[in-house]
Amino acid sequence: MPKWIDHIVVRVNDINQSLEDYETKLGMKASKGPDAIPAMGMTRAILPLGDDGRFIELAEPLGEGGAIGGALERYGEGVHLVALAVDNLAEAAAEMKANGARVIETGAQVFIHPKDGHGVMYQLIERE
């Protein structure tokens, strides 16, 4: 059972412009980035919320064929995913799968298909 919303990922056209808007207009401050992460096909910046490790992530596509780039082309800027904290990632994934959810496992990452989230892609993330 998810415990809280850990973070959201927002896909953006221009990481520098969006980071400037979030910092200047919304009063947030990036702790990291923008950093290019070629393995994840994105350049990202992390904006912490409070002191508990929760955050908003801004992500601009890097290179061709990544998930962020595809969604940006199709849907424009917006919420790319919502990450929910769970006690035990493997157990939560197995339980949701057993209950009929389309669980997508990519390496160590676990996602729930947006069809089951009714337009929202959820990521499950293990947090104490």
Add this chain to the structure above:
Amino acid sequence: MPKWIDHIVVRVNDINQSLEDYETKLGMKASKGPDAIPAMGMTRAILPLGDDGRFIELAEPLGEGGAIGGALERYGEGVHLVALAVDNLAEAAAEMKANGARVIETGAQVFIHPKDGHGVMYQLIERE
């Protein structure tokens, strides 16, 4: 400065079907609803996350001309807004406005225009 993600509102085509999916497949449990709230133009259900008052809200349009219905028609199901907790609502709104954000005040509710959120409509909500 926002402290955490308090809740998200997910706009859906069918509150009963989406609630069933969230309860059955994702293992969440509604504490309230579905309840018709004509003044807000929606029928909604609240799915708590943990014990701190945070939640996911599912919202189906009710009647004509509401914000949820318009967005559902244009964009389909998905994240309608992301609510960020702040210490003091009036101060946070004034500060963001002074810093150039398009702050939308509707009754006691405060929203940030999705242009400033880069595709995300944020609501600011006062939480201790």
